[in-house]
Amino acid sequence: MIPCVKTIAVGEGYNGAHREAARPPPIAAIREPHGMSASDKHTTHFGYQEVPVEEKASRVAHVFHSVAARYDVMNDLMSMGIHRLWKRLTIERSGVRPGHSVLDIAGGTGDLTRKFSRMVGPRGRVVLADINESMLRVGRDKLLDSGVGGNVEYVQANAECLPFPDNTFDCITIAFGLRNVTDKDAALRSMTRVLKPGGRLLVLEFSKPGNPLFSRAYDEYSFRLLPKIGELVASDADSYRYLAESIRMHPDQETLKAMMEAAGLERVEYTNLTGGIVALHRGIKL
Numbered sequence: 001m002i003p004c005v006k007t008i009a010v011g012e013g014y015n016g017a018h019r020e021a022a023r024p025p026p027i028a029a030i031r032e033p034h035g036m037s038a039s040d041k042h043t044t045h046f047g048y049q050e051v052p053v054e055e056k057a058s059r060v061a062h063v064f065h066s067v068a069a070r071y072d073v074m075n076d077l078m079s080m081g082i083h084r085l086w087k088r089l090t091i092e093r094s095g096v097r098p099g100h101s102v103l104d105i106a107g108g109t110g111d112l113t114r115k116f117s118r119m120v121g122p123r124g125r126v127v128l129a130d131i132n133e134s135m136l137r138v139g140r141d142k143l144l145d146s147g148v149g150g151n152v153e154y155v156q157a158n159a160e161c162l163p164f165p166d167n168t169f170d171c172i173t174i175a176f177g178l179r180n181v182t183d184k185d186a187a188l189r190s191m192t193r194v195l196k197p198g199g200r201l202l203v204l205e206f207s208k209p210g211n212p213l214f215s216r217a218y219d220e221y222s223f224r225l226l227p228k229i230g231e232l233v234a235s236d237a238d239s240y241r242y243l244a245e246s247i248r249m250h251p252d253q254e255t256l257k258a259m260m261e262a263a264g265l266e267r268v269e270y271t272n273l274t275g276g277i278v279a280l281h282r283g284i285k286l
């Protein structure tokens, strides 16, 4: 079984100058009232490896603990800054307005949260949630440094079993997070449960390029160049090899659409970005 959250010390590891005056917002570790994640399968994939189901989360955790400090710079390098455009489209399609409640799950270093915080304004609320304490701490530091304020909460939580009541959020985003989740169907059901009726789920994730030539060039880049960049910049080729493998193992556009429908979402549609390297799926809870 994968625990939904682990308890962490609140406010630990805070040394920034401006944070001495004001206590940082706590990272809450909330015990999930809706039970543990469930899976009938005994093994699952971690990149190209087949591993016991109960091992995947700790392996993924190891990857993100390892890359957290360099995550943002690697993101810009690997995508040549294009991830910012993919995220901008996600924001545009979110329909988020002043006063809304937004959950940015697997939100990591908080790129989407920062934008949502401005959009929802002082009457709104954004929850930046992630299973990984290191990513969440880097995100919280970054957002505080950039002046993001009192409408953001930080919660360590597993997307498979979200610690929020039913019908809580107007919008949920999961950007480049779903492929790392062990039980993706459970995560989609959990996100659907905590969406308000009329609320939107947006899944921004790597997907399958349509053009075979483009796909071959992309494979070369992912399997040859990416681990080298990871080695040079983050001294961590393995984590970036996992990145390339996990992308190939992720469901394609149509499969993910069907999974979202099976989780109870309606009017599910997707847009291919950069030739299908990435797809933005959107579904509505009616």
Ligand SMILES: C[S@@+](CC[C@H](N)C(=O)[O-])C[C@H]1O[C@@H](n2cnc3c(N)ncnc32)[C@H](O)[C@@H]1O
Pocket: 060, 064, 105, 106, 107, 108, 109, 110, 111, 129, 130, 131, 132, 135, 157, 158, 159, 160, 174, 175, 176, 177, 178, 180, 181, 182
């Ligand atoms: C590639 S990062 C994406 C971060 C951010 N959303 C972005 O787009 O820059 C993937 C994130 O998913 C988180 N994650 C992996 N499994 C998760 C789970 N089961 N529940 C919540 N977050 C998870 C990781 O800790 C990591 O921070």
